[in-house]
Amino acid sequence: MSDELVFHFDIDGEDFTSAGQASVQIKKNLRQLGLPSEIIRRVSIAMYEGEINMVVHARGGKADVIVREDCIEIRLADSGPGIKNIEQAMQEGFSTASDEVRSLGFGAGMGLPNMKRYTDEMHIDSTVGVGTTVTMKVYFPVE
Amino acid sequence: MTVNELVRECSFDVICLADGDREVKGCYIGDLLSWVMGRAREDNAWITIMSNINVVAVASLSDVSCVILAEGVTLDDEVKAVAESKGINVLCSQSPIFETALAVSGKV
Ligand SMILES: Nc1ncnc2c1ncn2[C@@H]1O[C@H](COP(=O)(O)OP(=O)(O)OP(=O)(O)O)[C@@H](O)[C@H]1O
Ligand SMILES: [Mg+2]
Numbered sequence: 001m002s003d004e005l006v007f008h009f010d011i012d013g014e015d016f017t018s019a020g021q022a023s024v025q026i027k028k029n030l031r032q033l034g035l036p037s038e039i040i041r042r043v044s045i046a047m048y049e050g051e052i053n054m055v056v057h058a059r060g061g062k063a064d065v066i067v068r069e070d071c072i073e074i075r076l077a078d079s080g081p082g083i084k085n086i087e088q089a090m091q092e093g094f095s096t097a098s099d100e101v102r103s104l105g106f107g108a109g110m111g112l113p114n115m116k117r118y119t120d121e122m123h124i125d126s127t128v129g130v131g132t133t134v135t136m137k138v139y140f141p142v143e
Numbered sequence: 144m145t146v147n148e149l150v151r152e153c154s155f156d157v158i159c160l161a162d163g164d165r166e167v168k169g170c171y172i173g174d175l176l177s178w179v180m181g182r183a184r185e186d187n188a189w190i191t192i193m194s195n196i197n198v199v200a201v202a203s204l205s206d207v208s209c210v211i212l213a214e215g216v217t218l219d220d221e222v223k224a225v226a227e228s229k230g231i232n233v234l235c236s237q238s239p240i241f242e243t244a245l246a247v248s249g250k251v
Contacts, residue, residue, distance in 0.1 A: 020200040024229070027204060037185075037206070044204050045180050105193045110177030117181065 005033075005067040011051055011078075013060025017104065022063050023048035033067065036141070042118040043072050043138050049111040050076040050134050056101045057081070058132060071120075071139045082128040090116065090124075144250050146209045146232045149188065153246040155211060156235040158218055159227045167208045167251040172244060176201050183207055188251055190236075190243050192216050199226045208232065211247070213240040 007029055009022035027044040047063065054061040058080020066073040083089045090112050097107030116122050119136040126132040147163035149155065171183035172190045176197055183189055185206040191198065194216050202210050209232035212218070217235055218226065226233050236243040 018196050020197065020204075024200055024203055041185065041204070041206055048200065048204050049177065049180065104195050104197055105174055105176040106197075108175040108177045110175070110181050114177055114181045 003069055007065040007067075009063040009065075011054050011060045011063055013055050013058065016052075016055045016101065019052055019055040020048050023051050026065050029065075030067075030072075035067075035072075039072070039138055039140060043074065046115045046118045046136050046138070047074050047076075049115050050074065050136070052106060053111055053134075054078045054080070054132075056097060056106060061131075071137045074119075074134075074136045074138075076134045077131065078133075079131040082130055082132055083124065083126040084128055086124050086126060146234075149209070149247070149250060150234060152250055153236070153243075156237070158212070158233040158235050159223055160232055160234075161227060161230040162232060165208045165232065170244065170247050170251055171207070172240060180205050188247055190240055190247070192240065194218050194222065196222050196225060198222075199229055199231055202226075202231045202233075203229050209234055211236055211243060213238065213243045 023044050026047055030040045058078035061078030064075040088094055092113045093109040095107045095109035101107050120139045121137040123135045144167055146165050149167055167188050168186040170188045173179050174191050174193045179201055183205045186208045188209050188211055189207040190211045190213055192214050211234045213236050215237045
């Protein structure tokens with residue numbers, strides 16, 4: 001518990017044309033900490049996918065990135081519509097994105113699969129009508 | 144080959160060149176942003192026809208060495224300013240994606 005470093009972000013759900021700023025900021029913060037570039041890349045891409053999901057599917061939310069001794073934990077929480085079928089949502093290619101979102105290059109149904117692929121642990125907690133919480137962990141390599 | 148050298152060899156237009164000495168290794172082509180984030184490798188050149196602000200974020204997060212906009216696509220001034228501030232190299236090719244990829248092929 002001693003050496004935790006927490007970065008908190010409120011993710012605005014209004015403007016999804018410029019979403020993703022928290023993830024770009026986190027990348028900068030992690031670089032300043034001098035962490036391995038591969039770890040930074042995995043964390044910031046996974047967070048970006050989750051951040052975009054909160055903006056386009058859930059009208060925004062909150063993000064916390066916790067840097068610990070052994071890992072980086074990303075916690076994303078929103079009060080959006082929730083995910084009815086998580087197993088289906090996790091499948092490559094499944095998407096409910098609107099045409100407007102698709103016109104920006106999103107909606108391939110690859111976001112959640114990417115988050116799983118780039119992190120060591122991922123857990124989704126979702127209740128329809130209440131919201132969604134996604135927790136991901138990336139562990140530092142052990143020498 | 145560096146981004147500067149790629150610009151010269153392929154006669155690409157420069158939209159913004161924040162770090163021309165950056166080494167280019169391999170290439171990824173795609174317009175769907177989650178595919179790019181899942182598949183593009185660090186230092187790749189990324190060929191796309193997408194030009195909205197999210198392209199800048201994806202280029203930054205996936206650590207590509209440059210974005211090559213095909214089909215003569217350009218960036219709005221606002222997007223260009225963000226790319227510059229984030230240190231992203233953005234080039235423009237007047238050719239379609241296939242010809243652009245052929246131009247890059249064998250050089251990176
Ligand atoms: N935070 C969320 N709240 C509600 N639904 C969500 C949330 N995140 C994901 N979903 C649902 O899961 C689906 C799959 O998500 P995923 O990120 O894999 O794809 P996408 O966002 O549709 O497209 P892409 O990420 O490729 O741009 C979404 O289309 C949406 O229906
Ligand atoms: Mg998504």
